[in-house]
Amino acid sequence: MNLISSHLHYICALLLFLFGLYALIVMNNLIRKIFGLVILQTAVILFYISLAAKGNAGIPIVSAHGHGAINPDLFANPLPHALMLTAIVVAASTLGVALVLVISVYQDHQSLEEDQILERLRAE
Amino acid sequence: MIASSLLWIFLCPFLAAITLPIFAQIHKKSIFLVSLASLLASLSFACNAILALRNQHHLRYVMGGWSSPMGIEWYLDAFSGCLIVLVLVVSFSVLLAHARNELMRLPFLMTALLHISGILGILLTRDLFNLFVFIEISSLTAYALIATGSSKKAGISSLRYLFIGSVGASFYLLGVGYLYSVTGTLNMDDTALRLQALSPDRSTILGMIFISTGLFMKMGLFPFHAWMPDSYQNASHPASSLLAPLMTKVCIYAFARIHFWIFLPSITYAFHINGILRIVGLGAILFAAYTAFRESKLKRLYAYSSIGHIGLICVALSLGTKAGLVAAILHMIHHALMKTGLFLASSTETIQSLQDRVVSLNQLRKQHSWILHGMSLLLLSLIGIPPLCGFFSKWFIATAAMQSGNSILMILVVASGLLTALYAFRILEQYFVEPTGEALPIIAESPYLKVVFFFITILVITMGAVSPFLYKWIYQTIPWALA
Helix, strand or coil, X not given: CHHHHHCHHHHHHHHHHHHHHHHHHHCCEHHHHHHHHXXXXXXXXXXXHHHHCCCCCECCCCCCCCCCCCCHHHECCHHHHHHHHHHHHHHHHHHHHHHHHHXXXXXXXXXXXXXXXXXXXXXX | CCCHHHHHHHHHHHHHHHHHHHHHHHCCCHHHHXXXXXXXXXXXXXXXXXHHHHCCCCEEEEHHHCCCCCCCEEEECHHHHHHHHHHHHHHHHHHHHCCCCCCCCHHHHXXXXXXXXXXXXXXXXXXXXXXXXXXXXXXXXXXXXXXXXXXXXXXXXXXXXXHHHHHHHHHHHHHHHHHHHHHCCCEHHHHHHHHHHCCCCHHHHHHHHHHHHHHHHHHCCHHHCCHHHHHHHHCCHHHHHHHHHHHHHHHHHHHHHHHXXXXXXXXXXXXXXXXXXXXXXXXXXXXXXXXXXXXXXXXXXXXXXXXXXXXXXXXXXXXXXXXXXXXXXXXXXXXXXXXXXXXXXXXXXXXXXXXXXXXHHHHHHCCCHHHHHHHHHHHHHXXXXXXXXXXXXXXXXXXXXXXXXXXXXXXXXXXXXXXHHHHHHHHHHHHHCCCCCCCCCCCCCCHHHHHHHHHHHHHHHHHHHHHHHHHHHHHHHCCCCCC
């Protein structure tokens, strides 16, 4: 019980990751696949942010005279947050490219169901 | 001083990519020349940096003066140096060859230059998270380049590549998170040092598995290869000849860099990855030979052949020895050159007018027979016929297998050459088939494409003579972490 409550965010990240992967593999609609991809990427972001969190820790802003006497236990780790800022940008651009591609697929085939599109391509 | 040229290798194509719209405002035609000039400038910086490798075995550039564990480092040794020169030579030739192509306008050139600078970033960076960002930059631009194809299938094949590629990148990022949670650092050297000090626990091993899986997806290793044939076939010709030789190779580089310099020296469990790599690589060779033999479209056939050769490179890496790694590097270089030539040949107007079919290649016996001659030379090199470069890298892989006492693997490597011959001869046999039906209309080929194709075939011949020296040089200068 203790393990679950202390690792709740990790378990959530894992469940979200698996859920996204499942949606990506099983769903037939391209937009739903993209939802799956976004959920999967968000799960990784949640995982990183969970690494940075500590009990009773504040925001990592150190005053100018704080040299030499910084207790790291009092501050949340800022590095994963900075990394995830970049990862969010990457995820957003992936989403943008994916949506543009979906638009072009829809214009070409008038459908978003993957099996229909593949069937039409095979028929040609 | 010399170390800052590492930065300029990356900055030349990157700055050109973002300033290209300004040049387009000044003069429409200038953007193509600017792109080529930026690649040449980058190449000269790369040669400058490699010449400095004579005195020291590696170069480091520290960003903003923040030294290693705190800041971000760029790094160059014989491994990345060779691949940087390869990337620049191949991308320069491909862009030049398609000078007459109507796609060579602002959007394509910007995307292509960003793709190339992303690839150069992968080769230069020494930071695990930066590696992720550069992999994503080069992948996102690769999806866009594939979607430039005129066929209706281009969009959907690019989208399927995007799904597999993004899952691979997420796996990689998750794995880096596990390693970061154990070591608290993202610098590759620092990670390796700290992992050696720790006894590897479950999260390290899980991180290793996630990183390897992610990169396997990115490099198109056998069970994750499904995106490759469609993407290469449906991409526009400049895009497929730019992507096919380079993208998978740099992902193999990323894997080899992490595997040999972080995992193998510090995690004993990493030797199991070698076993998996060997089985999967051999599976890839068999699968590729079977599917390529049945394939009737030229570019798809080349894509399956690439899958097989990625398998062969992975078999060489799986030996876990220095000789195996250097042989794999050489095969990466040689295979990239041969694939560039083959994809350039299939982007000629003549082969497009034959609708990319293998069985119609005999039409080339009468007109434009230079295409058939060049392709045959490249295919003979792909099989591994002695004076050509493909022979030498396969020879080095076979000797590396022999040196590590694995004679069965050596026989399998030689057999993989025979399997390559199986599908290559489907094209070579067109020499001896009398063309039937009406003759082809005479199509003028772009002179740029001719010159570059000739240059690549000459390169494939001369690399055969150079490769023993190159092997020796890489073997002696590569900084080796394992005992």
